[in-house]
Amino acid sequence: MKEMPSLDDLMLFLAVADNGGLAGAARLTGRSVPTLSRRMQQLERVLELVLFSRGKQGYILTAQGRVLRENLSEFQGIERDLRKVLEHGPRPQVRITAGSWTALFLAQNLPRFWNQTCAWVPDFMESTVPLDIARRGADIGLRNAPPEQPWLAGRRTRRVTYAVYARSIEVKGFLGLSERVRQTPSAKWVWDTYREDISITATNPRMLLDLACAGAGLVVLPCFVGETVQELQQIGERIEALSHEEWLVCHHEARHDRVIRDALDRLSELLCS
Amino acid sequence: MKEMPSLDDLMLFLAVADNGGLAGAARLTGRSVPTLSRRMQQLERVLELVLFSRGKQGYILTAQGRVLRENLSEFQGIERDLRKVLEHGPRPQVRITAGSWTALFLAQNLPRFWNQTCAWVPDFMESTVPLDIARRGADIGLRNAPPEQPWLAGRRTRRVTYAVYARSIEVKGFLGLSERVRQTPSAKWVWDTYREDISITATNPRMLLDLACAGAGLVVLPCFVGETVQELQQIGERIEALSHEEWLVCHHEARHDRVIRDALDRLSELLCS
DNA sequence: GGCATCTCTTTCATTTTTGAAAGTCTTCTC
DNA sequence: GAGAAGACTTTCAAAAATGAAAGAGATGCC
Structure with missing residues (x-):
């Protein structure tokens, strides 16, 4: 043969x-x-x-x-x-990357942008470098700035504001991220501003929240997170220096993908409301 | 879709x-x-x-x-x-049907017409009605007469003669096939000729041979079988009335099948020698 | 910035594949 | 035994698929 x-x-x-x-x-x-x-x-x-x-x-x-x-x-x-x-066949997955706080927000609000009748299934990915989307390792990203690369399409959603939260006003000492993972603007700002007051640190942002709930210290959170946590109350004013827009980013080509377009629209509706 | x-x-x-x-x-x-x-x-x-x-x-x-x-x-x-x-892939099977005695002969002489280097593998099938080949349920048949149907091709091989065999000349009583399976000319002939002498019957021709070897009675066998069985000796003359040609039969179309052609040639060589 | 290189698409002439119709042979039926 | 019905193949014109070449856009390298 x-x-x-x-x-x-x-x-x-x-x-x-x-x-x-x-x-x-x-x-x-x-x-x-x-x-x-x-x-x-x-x-x-x-x-x-x-x-x-x-x-x-x-x-x-x-x-x-x-x-x-x-x-x-x-x-x-x-x-x-x-x-x-x-x-x-199984429904297509739409791979979504987001920072820790936005991911938490998405998790808590899943029913508001996805249900069983959707033609797709979300696949939440660990948020890493922006290359994810450019190289098509992810489909949709939630970022704190518009994309720089021309082949990425961005859609502005809500304005994110930050504030200090704690279990009560008596709590003293700040919670901060460990040095190696201190890469987000808010984490750097906390370090720069309250360096002397930081006692406990953790490598995982989600851990900071759990610590704050336990009364272990003050934590800087996006308001959309802080406001939904029963155990915490806002301490002082919002931190204007950290305020930023939130962007929904995807590959320019991917916008023509029916499934991804639907996911984008639903996420957009959630985040703009 | x-x-x-x-x-x-x-x-x-x-x-x-x-x-x-x-x-x-x-x-x-x-x-x-x-x-x-x-x-x-x-x-x-x-x-x-x-x-x-x-x-x-x-x-x-x-x-x-x-x-x-x-x-x-x-x-x-x-x-x-x-x-x-x-x-x-596995080698193609060539389906061969034959009467009990010829099948036994083929089994005993397998190395003379087939070996591991052949491009095909024999598949010995229970011999039934001639339709087997016409309907392509089998590829090659060994028959005691040329085919009647025009679409079957026949090749005459050897002449088959019969004789009475027994363990010794002292043995009395004939072995015969049970009535239901008594369809071959030789079985009918034994029944017609020695009806009064038949004692033991069996439904399987091969069983008759085994019985004869045990000294249970006289049996009519083709000489090509009787001569090769150590335990048996020929009793009396060959039975001319049962003599017939043996035919190698296959579907006319099948002769153009390379594999079946090879099997035919090898069987022919064995049976004509 | 410019040039080479990579991507995919479009164009177009050529080749291949297709199916209706006609042809051949066999089998079935009366 | 003639005719009908069935099988497959051949013929031939139409349709479809093909690949070289050209086109168009993006990227990368210097």
Whole structure:
């Protein structure tokens, strides 16, 4: 055997073999009898085997043909499997990256932008560098600034403001991120502003929130987070220096993807409300 | 999804998806870039899905495209499996039917007409009505007469003669086939000729031989069987009334099957020697 | 900024594939 | 035994698929 036969020709072979002739197979496959005749001849030429004996009573498998037929049995179910996959396959995932606080907000407000009837399923990804979207490792990102790269499309959503929160006004000492993970503007600002007051640190922003709830210290949070936490109360004014817009970012091409467009619209509606 | 996509198109889809573009896939599949471009468009049209976002940087899977790619993973191995099957698949079987005695003869003389280097494997089938070959339920038959149907080809081989055999000349009483299975000329002849002497009967011809070897009675056997059984000796003359030619029969079309032709030639050589 | 290179699409002449119709042969039916 | 019905193949004109070349846009390198 020099080259691979066409998979389509093999499917036709199965039809012919199982129907004992071209006529039945033609009806079954929607192709014409002459076409099947030629395709079977071609298949035999490619495989360098004689698959049928062509009596005037019809096509009958040769010994070699029977072997091929036998080996293709499992192959036969493929068409049905494929149909099932295409009709009832899992919903496409839309990969969403966000910072810790926005991710928390999305988690808590999931029903407001997604439900079981959606044609897609969210896949929340660990937020890392902006390259994620540019390199198509993610579909949608939530950022604190518009994208710089021209091939990324940005949509401005809500304005995010920050404030200091604590379990009570008696609480003293700030909670801060460990040095290695101190990369966000708010984390840097806390460090720069309250360095002397920072006692406990953690490597995970979510941990800071849990600590604050336990009364372990003061924490700087976006208001959209702080306001929803029962255990915490806002301490002092909002921090204007940290205020920023929130941006919904995706690859320019991806906006034409029906599924991603829907996810974008729903996220946008949530964040702008 | 209205209609099934071509399996070939799906293979091309896998190539494009995994290479992140048409150029690489073209190199891999041997088709030209424009062809792949059109086939992917057609696939999307048939599936009614948008599988790729076509940026100027290349083809990138959409959310829907990723789902299809995922579901086709197992499908991917098929090409390799198929190649293996086609190259190292089992040898074709040649289905041979014969009467009990001839079957026994073939079994005992297997090395004389078949060995591991043959391109085919014998499949000895229970001998039933002549329709077996006409309806292609078997490939080669050994018969005691030339075929009557014009679409069966016959080849005369050896002349078969019969005689009475027993463990010793002292043995009395004939062994015969039970009435229901008494269909062969020799079985009928024994019944007609020695009815009064028949004591033990069996439904299986092979059983008669075993009984005779045990000294249970006289049995009528083809000489080609009787002569090879150590325990038995010929009693009296050959029975001319039962003498007949042995015919190698196959479907007329099947003679053009390379594999069956080889089997025919080898059997013929054995039976004519 | 400019030039080379990469991507995919479009165009177009050529090749291939297709199916209706006609042809051939066999089998079935009366 | 003639006619009808069935099988497959051949013929041939129309339709579809193909790939080289050209076009268009993005990227990368210097």
